[in-house]
Amino acid sequence: MIHIGIDSGTQSTKAVALDLERGQVVASARAPHALIPGLPPGHMEQHPRNWTIALDATLAELAARLGPARRRRVRSIGVSGQQHGFVPLDAEGRVIRPAKLWCDTSTTAECALLTKKLGGEKAVLRKTGVPFLPGYTAPKILWLKRREPANYRRLRHVLLPHDYLNFHLTGRYFMEPGDASGTALMDIRRRAWSREALQAIDKNLENFLPPLSPSDVPAGTLLLAHARRLGFPENVTVSAGGGDNMMGAVGTGNVSPGVVTASLGTSGTIFAHAGRPVVDPRGEIAAFCSSDGGWLPLLCTMNVTTVTEQIRGLFKQDVRALDRAAAGAPAGSAGLLMLPYLAGERTPNLPHATGVFYGLSLATLNPGHLARAAMEGVTLNLNHGLRRLMALGIRPREIRLTGGGAKSGFWRQLMADIFDVPVVAMKEDEGAALGAALQSAWCVSRQQGAKETSLAELTGRCVKLDERTRAEPDRKNTALYQELQARHDALSQTLWPR
Ligand SMILES: Nc1ncnc2c1ncn2[C@@H]1O[C@H](COP(=O)(O)OP(=O)(O)O)[C@@H](O)[C@H]1O
Numbered sequence: 160m161i162h163i164g165i166d167s168g169t170q171s172t173k174a175v176a177l178d179l180e181r182g183q184v185v186a187s188a189r190a191p192h193a194l195i196p197g198l199p200p201g202h203m204e205q206h207p208r209n210w211t212i213a214l215d216a217t218l219a220e221l222a223a224r225l226g227p228a229r230r231r232r233v234r235s236i237g238v239s240g241q242q243h244g245f246v247p248l249d250a251e252g253r254v255i256r257p258a259k260l261w262c263d264t265s266t267t268a269e270c271a272l273l274t275k276k277l278g279g280e281k282a283v284l285r286k287t288g289v290p291f292l293p294g295y296t297a298p299k300i301l302w303l304k305r306r307e308p309a310n311y312r313r314l315r316h317v318l319l320p321h322d323y324l325n326f327h328l329t330g331r332y333f334m335e336p337g338d339a340s341g342t343a344l345m346d347i348r349r350r351a352w353s354r355e356a357l358q359a360i361d362k363n364l365e366n367f368l369p370p371l372s373p374s375d376v377p378a379g380t381l382l383l384a385h386a387r388r389l390g391f392p393e394n395v396t397v398s399a400g401g402g403d404n405m406m407g408a409v410g411t412g413n414v415s416p417g418v419v420t421a422s423l424g425t426s427g428t429i430f431a432h433a434g435r436p437v438v439d440p441r442g443e444i445a446a447f448c449s450s451d452g453g454w455l456p457l458l459c460t461m462n463v464t465t466v467t468e469q470i471r472g473l474f475k476q477d478v479r480a481l482d483r484a485a486a487g488a489p490a491g492s493a494g495l496l497m498l499p500y501l502a503g504e505r506t507p508n509l510p511h512a513t514g515v516f517y518g519l520s521l522a523t524l525n526p527g528h529l530a531r532a533a534m535e536g537v538t539l540n541l542n543h544g545l546r547r548l549m550a551l552g553i554r555p556r557e558i559r560l561t562g563g564g565a566k567s568g569f570w571r572q573l574m575a576d577i578f579d580v581p582v583v584a585m586k587e588d589e590g591a592a593l594g595a596a597l598q599s600a601w602c603v604s605r606q607q608g609a610k611e612t613s614l615a616e617l618t619g620r621c622v623k624l625d626e627r628t629r630a631e632p633d634r635k636n637t638a639l640y641q642e643l644q645a646r647h648d649a650l651s652q653t654l655w656p657r
C-alpha cells in the first residue's frame with residue numbers, strides 16, 4: 160500500500176509517498192508559497208488559497224511520479240501543517256480573510272486581555288496548561304473580533320492550517336488534540352476544549368469549533384473529484400493529521416519517551432514525547448499534546464532559517480556558500496554575538512524585540528563572521544530553551560534533526576557543540592511529511608481492527624537515522640560555547656528585561 164504525507168510548512172508544501180511494505184519513500188514533490196508582502200511590522204499572513212494551490216500541485220506531481228500502477232495502490236493521505244494559524248471561515252466554508260500565522264506578533268494586547276479574564280498567568284496555566292502568547296490562535300480570534308468586527312460577524316468556523324487542508328480534501332470540519340493544543344483554547348490535561356478560554360473570547364465560539372476527535376480517527380475520505388483528478392482509488396482515507404511538530408515527532412520516531420527531536424524550519428523547535436502532560440510553571444516550554452494520544456512538551460523559537468536566509472540574501476550566497484563563509488570564521492566568531500530577534504521572539508517571550516549584532520570590529524564586520532555569528536546566535540537561542548526543557552526532566556542522549564537547516568553539515572556540528580549533545584539527521588529529511596504518511600497508515604490499520612499495527616512498530620520499520628550525519632560535541636568548542644551562552648543570555652536580559 161502507498162500512504163501519502165503532506166507537510167504544509169511556512170515556506171513551502173512538501174509531499175512524500177511511502178511504500179509501507181518496502182518501508183521506503185518512493186516519490187516526493189514540493190511547491191513554494193509565500194507570505195503576503197508589505198503588511199505592517201508584526202503582521203505575518205498567508206492566504207489559505209495558496210496552501211490549497213500548493214497542495215493540489217504537489218499531489219498532482221506525486222501522482223505523476225508514482226505512475227498508474229502505484230497510484231492504484233494509494234490507501235491514505237495524512238496532512239501536517241504549520242501550527243497556530245487562524246483560518247476564519249464563513250457559513251459556506253469560504254475564507255473570510257488571510258490567515259494570521261504562528262509568527263504574527265500583532266496580538267499582544269489581546270493576550271493581555273485574555274490572561275486578565277482568566278485570572279492572571281498562573282491561573283491560565285492551571286486552567287489550560289498553555290499561556291496566551293501572540294503566536295497562538297486564541298488571541299488572533301479576539302483580534303478579529305476587536306479590530307475587524309464586520310469580518311468577525313461572518314465567522315462560523317475556525318480551523319487551523321492543516322485542518323483547512325483536510326477540509327479541502329474531504330469537505331469535513333474536523334480537529335484533533337495535537338494541533339488544537341496550540342490554539343490555547345484547550346485544557347491540555349483533559350485533551351478537551353476549555354469552556355472558560357472559549358468564553359473569554361465569545362460565548363458562541365464553541366459552536367464555531369468542531370468537537371475534538373482522537374488523532375487515530377480519520378478526518379474523512381478523499382473527495383471523489385480529487386481522487387478522479389489524481390487517478391487514486393475511490394476510498395482513500397484522509398487521517399486526522401496534525402501540526403508540523405506533532406507530525407515531525409512521528410517522522411523522527413519520537414513516539415515514546417526518551418527521544419528528542421529538533422526541527423530547523425522557518426521556526427526552530429525542540430520537543431520530546433511524554434506519556435503525561437508537562438506544564439512549565441514559567442510557561443516557556445509549550446505543554447502541547449501529541450497527535451498520537453500523548454503529550455509533546457515543545458520549545459519554539461521564531462528566528463532560525465529566516466535569519467540565515469536574510470544573511471545569505473545580503474551577500475547573494477547559496478546555502479553552501481553561506482556554510483563555507485561561516486566555517487572560515489573561528490568558533491565564537493571572534494567575540495561577535497548576534498541576538499537573532501528579527502521577527503520578535505516567542506521563547507523568550509519578546510514579541511517586540513529586534514535583532515542585535517554585538518562586538519562589531521574591523522576583524523568581525525565581514526560576511527564570514529556575520530554568517531557564523533548568525534548561525535551561532537539562533538542556535539544559542541534554541542539552546543537557552545533546551546536548558547529549560549532539561550530542567551523539566553527531558554534528558555536527551557542524542558537529538559534527531561529534521562527541517563531544512565538540518566541539511567547543513569556545518570550547522571549540525573555547531574548544534575552538537577552548542578547543545579553539548581550528539582545530533583543526527585534522518586535518512587528522510589522531510590520528517591513532518593513522513594510522519595503524516597505514517598500517521599495515516601496507523602489510522603488505516605486502526606480502522607482494520609484485528610490487523611492493527613502500533614505507531615511505534617510503523618516508525619521502527621520506516622524511520623531511519625542517517626549515521627553519516629552524526630556529529631559528536633567537540634570538547635574544544637563546548638566550553639567556549641558555554642561561556643558564550645552566558646553572554647548571550649545576559650545581553651538578551653539586559654537589552655530586553657523580562
Ligand atoms: N543545505 C542547507 N543549509 C542550510 N539551510 C538550508 C539548507 N537547505 C535548506 N535550508 C533552509 O531550510 C529552509 C526551509 O526549511 P523547511 O523545513 O522546509 O521550512 P518550513 O517547513 O518552515 O517551510 C530554507 O529556507 C533554507 O533556509
Ligand SMILES: O=C(CO)[C@@H](O)[C@H](O)COP(=O)(O)O
Nearest residue numbers: 169241242261424425426459
Ligand atoms: O509555531 C510553531 C510551533 O509552536 C512553529 O514551529 C510552526 O509550527 C511553524 O513551523 P515551520 O513552518 O517552521 O516548520
